[in-house]
Amino acid sequence: MFFSKLRPALFLAAFGVSSLNIAYAADLEEVKNKVQMMCANCHGYDGVATLIGAANLSGQQESYLKQQLKDYRSGVRKNAMMNVIGQSLSDADINNLSAWYANIKITVEPPAPPQ
């Protein structure tokens, strides 16, 4: 199907702690738990959205993710769900969750030309 071809193949890079820009390696388990408990229901553990209307986050630029989370937290960017979630995040959470999703490696395949 066309859309399944658009879906990026995903490779979780997170199994190698060293590739992840999370402040302390010890934080990794905590970050994984946060992702599972707070984000995965809508954005997926691997950053492929499971809720219609929630964005794919895997491989997104880290600085972009941080900025969006700060903007949801402050209310500059408005969305009923993300404003509530944003308010429960500390600066460290924002940095760590952004690093998590940004460090998931993706490959993309543009749509095939028409036959």
Ligand code: HEC
């Ligand atoms: C209940 C579902 C839900 C949960 C849980 C959730 N999100 Fe979201 N998220 C959304 C929706 C829906 C949007 C799109 C909002 C909009 O249109 O601005 C979104 C948008 C975002 C965006 C902006 C994406 C972009 O491309 O601009 C980021 C970043 C984000 N979420 C991160 C997170 C993180 C990190 C968590 C966990 C701490 C989380 N979200 C938990 C539903 C959710």
